[in-house]
Amino acid sequence: MGITIIGLGPGNFKHMTLETWGYLAGAGMLVLRTEKHPCVDDLKERGIAFTSFDSLYQQADSFTSLYQEIAAEVIQRAGKGEDIVYAVPGSPLVAEKSVELIRTQAEQAGISLTIIPAMSFLEVLYARLGVDPITGLTIVDAADLAALPPGLVTGLIVTQVYSRQVASDAKLALIDLYGDEYQVTVVRNLGLPDEQVSQIILFELDRLPVIDHLTSVYVPPQPNDSQIFTLDPIVDVLARLRSPGGCLWDIEQTHLSLRRYIVEEVYEVLEAIELADSDKLCEELGDLLLQIVFHARVAEESGSFTMQDVIDTVTEKMIRRHPHVFGAITVRDAAEVVVNWDQIKQQEKAGERIGVLDGIPAGLPSLMNAHKLQTKAAKVGFDWNDIGPVWDKVAEELAELKEAAAGPPSGRDERVEDELGDVLFAVVNLARFMGVDSETALNRTNNKFRRRFAYIEASLKTQGRRWEQMNLADLDALWEESKVKPAKY
Numbered sequence: 001m002g003i004t005i006i007g008l009g010p011g012n013f014k015h016m017t018l019e020t021w022g023y024l025a026g027a028g029m030l031v032l033r034t035e036k037h038p039c040v041d042d043l044k045e046r047g048i049a050f051t052s053f054d055s056l057y058q059q060a061d062s063f064t065s066l067y068q069e070i071a072a073e074v075i076q077r078a079g080k081g082e083d084i085v086y087a088v089p090g091s092p093l094v095a096e097k098s099v100e101l102i103r104t105q106a107e108q109a110g111i112s113l114t115i116i117p118a119m120s121f122l123e124v125l126y127a128r129l130g131v132d133p134i135t136g137l138t139i140v141d142a143a144d145l146a147a148l149p150p151g152l153v154t155g156l157i158v159t160q161v162y163s164r165q166v167a168s169d170a171k172l173a174l175i176d177l178y179g180d181e182y183q184v185t186v187v188r189n190l191g192l193p194d195e196q197v198s199q200i201i202l203f204e205l206d207r208l209p210v211i212d213h214l215t216s217v218y219v220p221p222q223p224n225d226s227q228i229f230t231l232d233p234i235v236d237v238l239a240r241l242r243s244p245g246g247c248l249w250d251i252e253q254t255h256l257s258l259r260r261y262i263v264e265e266v267y268e269v270l271e272a273i274e275l276a277d278s279d280k281l282c283e284e285l286g287d288l289l290l291q292i293v294f295h296a297r298v299a300e301e302s303g304s305f306t307m308q309d310v311i312d313t314v315t316e317k318m319i320r321r322h323p324h325v326f327g328a329i330t331v332r333d334a335a336e337v338v339v340n341w342d343q344i345k346q347q348e349k350a351g352e353r354i355g356v357l358d359g360i361p362a363g364l365p366s367l368m369n370a371h372k373l374q375t376k377a378a379k380v381g382f383d384w385n386d387i388g389p390v391w392d393k394v395a396e397e398l399a400e401l402k403e404a405a406a407g408p409p410s411g412r413d414e415r416v417e418d419e420l421g422d423v424l425f426a427v428v429n430l431a432r433f434m435g436v437d438s439e440t441a442l443n444r445t446n447n448k449f450r451r452r453f454a455y456i457e458a459s460l461k462t463q464g465r466r467w468e469q470m471n472l473a474d475l476d477a478l479w480e481e482s483k484v485k486p487a488k489y
Contacts, residue, residue, distance in 0.1 A: 002083055002084075002111065002112035002113065003074060003075075003078045003084050003114070004084070004086070004113075004114045005088065005092045005099055005102065005114070006020045006085060006087050006088075006118060007088055007089070007091040007117075007118025008020070008032075008039050008040075008087055008088065008089055009091075009119045009191075010120060010190055010191045011038040011121070012038065013039040016039060016119075017118055017119065019116055023085050023116060024085070025046075027050075028083055028085075029077070029082050029083060029084045029085065030051070031050065031052065031086050032050050032052040032088075033098060034089065036054070038189075050087075053070050053073070056069055067097040067098040068101060070101075074098075075106060075109060075111065078106070079111065090118065090119075091118040091119060091120035092116070094120040094121075094139070095120075095139065095160065097141075099115070121191070121214075122157070124190040124191045125216070128190065128195075128197055129185060129187075129197070129218055131155060135155075136153065137154050137156075137157065138152060138154045138156045140157070141159055141160045142160045142161045142162075142166050142170045145158065145173035145174065148173075149230075149232065151229070151230050153222070155219065155220050155221045156218070156219040157218050158174075158218075159216050161211065161216060161217055162212060162213040162215065163211060164211050167208070167215075171202060171203065171205040174202055174217075178202060178219065180202055180203040181201050181202065182219070182222075183201060184199070184205070184217055185197065185199050185200075186200055186205070186208060186215065186216075187216050187217075188212070188214055188215045188216075190214070231293065234290065235293055235296075235297070238250075238290075238297040239297060242297055253294070253298065255295060255298055258291065258298075261291055262288070265287045265288040265290075265291055267443060269285060270444070272284045275447075293307060357373060357376050360373060365439055367439040367442060370438070371437065371438055371439065374429050386433075390429055390430050390433050393426045393429070394426045394430055397422045397423040397425075398423055400419045400422065401416065401419040401420055401422075403419075404418075451482070453482075455478065455482035455485055456475060459478050
């Protein structure tokens with residue numbers, strides 16, 4: 001007992017292989033998936049006897065149940081000891097659901113199965129359209145278009161566009177990915193005397209004069225500069241990692257446990273910007289985006305909000321706070337834009353913030369917190385008019401720090417800490433007057449120190465010297481050298 005699966009080729013009898021003809025001519029039990037194939041008339045003319053499953057097409061509720069019923073009957077016949085030759089249109093291994101089911105069930109039942117290679121309609125399509133599949137090609141059944149990822153970078157062949165309703169559904173799915181005016185190629189009866197190859201605009205797909213079981217659609221790849229942007233790939237990855245059977249570490253994370261990582265990623269982005277390293281910046285922005293998507297996924301699982309809610313909320317906010325772009329308001333300069341922004345923000349938060357300093361997150365880094373406190377106070381007039389008094393205040397706080405450090409031992413540590421905080425607060429104010437973000441400035445200096453110290457460390461290793469062999473003057477000389485070295489140091 002056994003099953004042999006053959007393919008009748010793309011349509012024209014001349015495209016059938018000699019091996020397939022041998023099986024057709026010698027089959028004791030030949031069963032066709034369907035008689036709706038152009039070469040069936042040639043089989044009849046040559047006296048080839050066969051049966052088909054066409055009667056099941058009228059009874060089946062769906063193609064899924066149809067293919068399952070076909071596979072079950074083929075397996076049942078083979079299980080009774082019959083040697084069956086099962087013939088399908090095209091190639092057995094190209095877009096043949098029934099063959100997939102038969103392969104699985106035959107293996108489970110211990111039934112011998114042989115699949116004979118055949119020519120599919122794809123080979124004819126490649127030749128007609130000049131498409132080389134090695135450059136990348138995605139082939140999908142029209143019923144499975146919903147599973148396609150957005151931003152597909154390969155060419156696309158849609159098979160089984162067998163009716164106007166299927167064509168209409170396919171059109172709507174493709175328009176979501178490519179837009180309604182994207183040009184596609186519709187092929188019908190490939191390899192036959194009445195072959196049709198026509199280029200149309202996507203929204204015309206279901207308006208073609210004739211659509212039948214030999215109709216397919218080729219969608220060329222989009223130009224690199226017009227790829228559709230989507231967050232779906234990383235959103236899907238996080239969903240998989242957080243789902244049962246995913247990553248145990250990812251599953252255990254909460255908003256609270258993830259806090260440190262989003263802060264770390266922000267500083268790594270800043271470092272990449274300071275290094276003017278576009279590759280590193282691209283990577284670090286991706287890591288930062290990952291943290292945002294991660295939080296959105298955690299929230300979605302609890303029913304709080306989704307990633308789409310995050311995008312929609314910030315989009316609506318940006319439109320609302322830029323009435324000079326999206327509305328009828330006009331502005332003279334960037335300063336007026338900031339004034340409008342603050343006024344709109346105050347209106348939005350009117351019921352939430354009562355005090356002047358409300359709205360500053362308690363968990364901000366200290367320098368950033370100081371900057372925001374001073375900025376908020378300045379908006380209600382609690383600020384100097386120019387930078388002169390700010391310099392004086394820094395000098396005053398430094399003097400008080402020196403005095404505290406030189407004072408009596410009792411309570412000195414507390415006084416020094418208090419005065420040092422005042423110095424830092426005053427320096428932040430100086431930075432604000434100069435238009436410099438103190439948190440960013442200090443972070444830049446930290447990174448600069450790290451690079452220069454790494455140069456010293458690398459130099460000692462190159463020279464075969466140890467730290468204890470160096471004096472401060474030697475180390476300072478290497479430090480000066482590091483200042484003129486590439487950014488990696």
